[in-house]
Every structure is written in C-alpha cells, then in structure tokens.
Amino acid sequence: MTTSPYHHGNLREALVGVAVDVVRERGPEALVLRELARRVGVSHNAAYRHFADREALVDAAAERALEALVATIRRRLARVEEQDPVRRARRRLMEIGVGYVEFALAEAGLFRLLFTAYPDPPDGAHGDGEGDDPYGMLNAALDELVEVGYLAARDRVGADVTCWSAVHGFAVLNVEGPLRGLSADERDAALTGLLLGIDRGLGAGGDWPSLADG
Amino acid sequence: MTTSPYHHGNLREALVGVAVDVVRERGPEALVLRELARRVGVSHNAAYRHFADREALVDAAAERALEALVATIRRRLARVEEQDPVRRARRRLMEIGVGYVEFALAEAGLFRLLFTAYPDPPDGAHGDGEGDDPYGMLNAALDELVEVGYLAARDRVGADVTCWSAVHGFAVLNVEGPLRGLSADERDAALTGLLLGIDRGLGAGGDWPSLADG
DNA sequence: ATGCGATGTTGACATTGGTAACTCCAAACG
DNA sequence: CGTTTGGAGTTACCAATGTCAACATCGCAT
Numbered sequence: 243m244t245t246s247p248y249h250h251g252n253l254r255e256a257l258v259g260v261a262v263d264v265v266r267e268r269g270p271e272a273l274v275l276r277e278l279a280r281r282v283g284v285s286h287n288a289a290y291r292h293f294a295d296r297e298a299l300v301d302a303a304a305e306r307a308l309e310a311l312v313a314t315i316r317r318r319l320a321r322v323e324e325q326d327p328v329r330r331a332r333r334r335l336m337e338i339g340v341g342y343v344e345f346a347l348a349e350a351g352l353f354r355l356l357f358t359a360y361p362d363p364p365d366g367a368h369g370d371g372e373g374d375d376p377y378g379m380l381n382a383a384l385d386e387l388v389e390v391g392y393l394a395a396r397d398r399v400g401a402d403v404t405c406w407s408a409v410h411g412f413a414v415l416n417v418e419g420p421l422r423g424l425s426a427d428e429r430d431a432a433l434t435g436l437l438l439g440i441d442r443g444l445g446a447g448g449d450w451p452s453l454a455d456g
Numbered sequence: 457m458t459t460s461p462y463h464h465g466n467l468r469e470a471l472v473g474v475a476v477d478v479v480r481e482r483g484p485e486a487l488v489l490r491e492l493a494r495r496v497g498v499s500h501n502a503a504y505r506h507f508a509d510r511e512a513l514v515d516a517a518a519e520r521a522l523e524a525l526v527a528t529i530r531r532r533l534a535r536v537e538e539q540d541p542v543r544r545a546r547r548r549l550m551e552i553g554v555g556y557v558e559f560a561l562a563e564a565g566l567f568r569l570l571f572t573a574y575p576d577p578p579d580g581a582h583g584d585g586e587g588d589d590p591y592g593m594l595n596a597a598l599d600e601l602v603e604v605g606y607l608a609a610r611d612r613v614g615a616d617v618t619c620w621s622a623v624h625g626f627a628v629l630n631v632e633g634p635l636r637g638l639s640a641d642e643r644d645a646a647l648t649g650l651l652l653g654i655d656r657g658l659g660a661g662g663d664w665p666s667l668a669d670g
Numbered sequence: 671a672t673g674c675g676a677t678g679t680t681g682a683c684a685t686t687g688g689t690a691a692c693t694c695c696a697a698a699c700g
Numbered sequence: 701c702g703t704t705t706g707g708a709g710t711t712a713c714c715a716a717t718g719t720c721a722a723c724a725t726c727g728c729a730t
Contacts, residue, residue, distance in 0.1 A: 250708075275687065287688085288709050296687065357633055377634070400649035403626070403635065407650060408618070410633070411625020419571055419624070420591070421617065435614035436621060443657035463677055463726060490717065501719080502678050510718065 254292040254302075256282045261303040262352070270355040273300060297359065304359045307352035312374060314348075315341035319379075331386045332445070332453055336437045338383055339409040342376060343433055346413035353417060380405060387444065394447040405440055412436055468506040468516075470496045475517040476566070484569040487514060511573065518573045521566035526588060528562075529555035533593075541604045546659070546667055549597045550651045553623040556590060557647055560627035567631060594619060601658065608661040619654055626650055 250256065260281045264272055275296050276286040293299040318341035324330040346353040373379065384401050387393035393401065415421040416429060424432070434454075441453050464470065474495045478486055489510050490500040507513040532555035538544040560567040587593065598615050601607035607615065629635040630643060638646070648668075655667050 253708080274685085276685080285710055286686090287711085290688080291708055357628075400646050403629075403646040404622070404650045404653050407625035407629060408622040409625065410629055411621035411623065411627075412617070413625075414571075414628055415617075415621060415624055432614050432617040436618045439618050439657045442660055443653045446656055446660060467677080488717070489719090499679050500717090501680085504719080505677055 250282075250284060250288075253282065253284060253288060257289055257292065257299060258302045258306060261299060262306050265303060265307070265351040265355050266349060267351065269351045270300070270358050273303070273355075275299065300355070300359045304355050307349075307356045308375065310349065310352055311342070311345045311356065311376060312379070314345040315376060315379060317341070318344070327390045328392050328450075329453070331383070331390045332392060332441055335380075335383045335387060335405070335444075336441065336453065338376070338380055339405070339437050339440070340433070342409050343413050343416070346417050347429075350417045353413065357414075377402070377406065392448070392450065393444050397444065397447065401444060404443075408436055408440055464496070464498055464502075467496065467498060467502060471503055471506065471513060472516045472520060475513060476520050479517060479521070479565040479569050480563060481565065483565045484514070484572050487517070487569075489513065514569070514573045518569050521563075521570045522589065524563065524566055525556070525559045525570065525590060526593070528559040529590060529593060531555070532558070542606050542664075543667070545597070545600045545604045546606060546655055549594075549601060549619070549658075550655060550667070552590070552594055552597055553619070553651050553654070554647070556623050557627050557630070560631050561643075564631045567627065571628075591616070591620065606662070606664065607658050611658065611661065615658060618657075622650055622654055 257278055260278050261273060264274075264278065264281075273296075275289055278299070279286040279288055289299060293302070315338055318337040319334055322330060322333050322337055324333045373381070381402050384393065384398060384405070388395055388398050412421075412433060416424060421429075438452065438454055471492055474492050475487060478488075478492065478495075487510075489503055492513070493500045493502055503513060507516070529552055532551040533548055536544060536547050536551055538547045587595070595616050598607065598612060598619070602609050602612050626635075626647060630638060635643075652666065652668055
C-alpha cells in the first residue's frame with residue numbers, strides 16, 4: 243500500500259522476486275537487469291540503489307534458490323518413516339540425493355543459477371550445526387550413519403565429497419549436460435542405481451543387506 | 457605466406473585458435489567475437505563468413521577442447537603397465553577418472569567450455585566402437601571389467617552413468633563449485649577416495665582385494 | 671582480360687551493464 | 701510550520717557487444 247508512484251516501497255524484494263521468476267522461466271543467462279526493472283515497472287538504474295551491480299542481484303536470487311533447494315530436501319527427509327535406526331539413516335541419505343536431483347530437474351533454472359554464483363566454499367568446517375545448506379545436511383546424514391554403525395568411522399572421511407560429487411554430477415549431466423534427454427524412466431533407474439551403489443559402497447565394511455529389497 | 461593484407465588465408469582456423477587461447481586464459485564467458493577478430497588482426501564481422509553466429513564459433517572451440525580432454529585421458533591410459541588382467545582393467549578405469557579430473561583442473565577454461573556448449577547427448581548408442589569421446593572410453597573400460605570378471609554383467613547397466621556422474625561431479629565442484637579452494641593434497645586424497653569407492657562398489661559382488669594396497 | 675564468387679570491410683542498429691547529474695518526496699529538526 | 705537533508709528513482713549518456721546490410725577486393729575460371 244505504501245506504493246506512491248515514486249518511492250516504490252520495497253523495490254529490493256520486488257526485484258529479487260521477478261529475478262527468481264525470470265530464472266525459473268528462462269535460466270540464469272536471461273537475467274537482465276533492465277528487463278527486471280521493466281517488469282517491476284521502474285526505470286533501469288533504479289536497481290542500483292539496492293544492488294552494487296548485476297552480480298549482486300544475481301547473488302540475491304541465488305540465495306532464494308538455495309532456500310528452495312533446502313526446502314525440497316527437507317520435504318523429502320520428512321517423509322521417511324522407517325523405524326529401524328540403520329535402515330532409517332540409510333534411507334535418509336538416499337532421500338537427500340533424491341531431493342537434490344528432484345530439485346535440479348524440476349527447477350533447472352534455479353539449480354543452474356545456484357552454481358553460476360555460488361557463495362564460495364562451505365569451509366571445511368563441518369561438524370558444528372546441521373547447517374541450513376545441503377552440504378551440512380549431507381554431513382549430518384553421514385554422521386548419523388556412523389553413529390548407527392553402518393558406516394565405519396575410518397571411511398567417514400571423504401564420504402561427503404564422494405556423495406556430493408556423485409549426486410551433483412548426476413544432476414548436472416541430466417540438467418545441462420549430455421544426459422539431458424534421458425526419459426524419466428531411464429533417469430529414475432539410473433539414479434536408483436547410483437544411490438544404491440553409494441549405499442552399498444559406504445556399508446561395504448560390514449555385510450548389510452541391500453536397501454533395494456525388503 | 458599467402459597472407460595478402462586482405463584475404464587472410466584461413467581465417468577459420470586462426471579464429472578457432474585464438475578462441476581456444478582466450479578460453480584457456482579467461483574462460484568461456486570471455487569469448488567475445490570482436491576481440492577474437494582484433495587478435496587475429498581482422499575486422500569484426502569477418503568471422504561471419506565462417507561461422508553463422510557466436511555460438512557456432514563456440515562450438516568449434518568446444519570441439520578442440522573435447523579433443524584435448526580425450527588426449528589427456530589417452531595419455532594416462534597409455535601409462536598403465538599392470539599385467540594382471542583384472543588389476544589392469546580396474547586401473548584403467550581409475551586412470552580415466554584421474555585424467556578427466558586432471559584435465560578439468562589444469563584446463564578449467566576448456567573444461568567449462570565443454571559443458572556450456574555440449575554436442576547434445578551421446579545417444580544411448582554405446583556398444584559400437586570405443587568412440588573417440590570420453591563416454592565411449594568409459595564404456596569400453598567398463599565392458600573390459602565385465603570381460604575379466606570383475607564387474608558382474610548384471611551390474612554393468614547404469615555403471616557408466618554412475619561412474620561418469622561421480623567423476624564429473626567431483627570435477628565440477630572442484631573447478632567452479634564450492635570445492636574449489638581445496639588444497640592439492642586434500643583434492644588428491646578426496647579423488648583417490650572417490651575412485652577407490654567406485655572400484656569397491658563395482659566389484660562388490662565378488663571378494664576382491666582393494667586396489668589401494670599391494 | 672574479365673567477371674563472378676568467396677572473403678573482408680565499413681557502417682549502422684538495438685541491447686546491455688554502468689556512471690553522472692538531476693528530481694522528488696518524506697521524515698527529522700529548528 | 702518551514703526548511704533541509706538524504707534516500708529512492710529518473711533521465712541522459714557511454715562503451716561494448718552481437719548482428720545485419722551494403723560495399724570493396726582479390727583470385728580463379730572462362
């Protein structure tokens with residue numbers, strides 16, 4: 243309501259909003275400052291009162307994208323009802339992977355945005371809180387796997403990078419890489435295979451039954 | 457020598473050449489038509505006699521990048537001297553991964569170029585020749601693993617996607633993702649862990665000794 | 671020699687990100 | 701209640717880029 247024709251009210255939010263819209267529709271490369279201004283009904287250059295430059299706006303939008311990704315993963319995690327601690331932990335790890343890929347495919351634009359402007363490294367500092375980022379959630383899940391005895395502590399090191407690499411690679415290849423064009427069925431099968439492979443690899447120390455059957 | 461001041465001789469090659477140079481130095485986004493022309497000492501627009509548009513030139517450069525990647529992998533494969541068929545096959549698969557990542561890190565610009573303009577899918581059609589692309593080489597290596605009895609035929613399906621995903625993901629995260637900034641040592645360790653994990657996962661059917669020791 | 675087609679050139683145009691200088695309004699202060 | 705001050709938007713402008721159209725130049729076949 244406080245929208246006098248001049249002072250917009252909260253241009254910043256509005257800009258980030260349309261930015262997200264545009265990215266969802268046409269990808270990060272379609273993120274054009276002047277068009278955003280047009281859409282919001284404001285002159286170009288208005289944006290410069292709120293963002294240092296184009297990149298700053300892109301970063302702001304990327305933050306939104308990250309939240310969306312986290313939300314998707316959380317949603318998937320919440321659906322796990324498994325009771326047995328070991329099976330539960332393993333299932334949770336898989337769901338993180340599924341959620342990650344689900345988001346990448348459903349929101350290809352946002353997913354790509356996320357990695358054209360990523361907030362630098364996650365700073366090896368894992369181990370504190372669960373973190374509100376996917377990497378933190380992954381680490382939490384892996385720690386859980388150690389606690390329940392599925393993953394040998396010795397194999398915990400590097401497991402995060404391995405898991406992330408596999409799932410991220412799968413997502414990238416399917417979204418913008420040579421694997422786009424796979425049918426939904428092929429994709430699902432491949433992803434299941436990938437995740438089961440990880441699950442099997444992590445638990446290779448003991449003699450656990452596959453999550454696939456049962 | 458045939459360089460009269462007017463007709464350049466073979467502009468096409470020259471353009472692709474400097475394009476590759478620029479990408480190596482400053483990445484794919486620095487690939488600016490007009491600058492290439494300047495570098496070659498020709499007027500802008502000259503390029504349009506040889507390329508339909510910017511994208512066509514990018515594609516041509518990407519082709520070069522692909523060749524370079526393949527060369528790097530071949531070089532690594534050629535160095536494997538292992539005699540025992542099983543160990544040899546396993547080692548070869550690992551070297552493909554190492555080569556892939558090595559290239560991504562050493563030639564970050566070219567690697568990124570490769571995936572900003574990728575020649576569509578590899579067309580599920582694997583099984584013919586080894587192919588001169590990394591995907592073909594990967595498939596050949598996996599087939600070899602089946603032949604020597606390390607990889608169960610049943611697990612062959614999807615193994616290609618799993619391997620590619622893991623290695624590609626690792627490369628991407630390290631080159632342009634949140635894992636850039638890892639020290640060389642950390643990176644090496646993580647990659648070794650990843651590749652051993654794959655090796656272990658593929659051979660999980662039998663009871664093979666790790667490639668790490670011995 | 672000559673004329674034609676491939677190869678380059680010049681000139682223009684619309685778009686984009688960005689800077690500078692101006693304007694407008696609202697709230698703080700006397 | 702008037703004024704001033706500064707945040708928020710605006711217009712004017714610039715250089716760079718991709719691309720199109722029209723023109724120039726050269727070599728080779730006739």
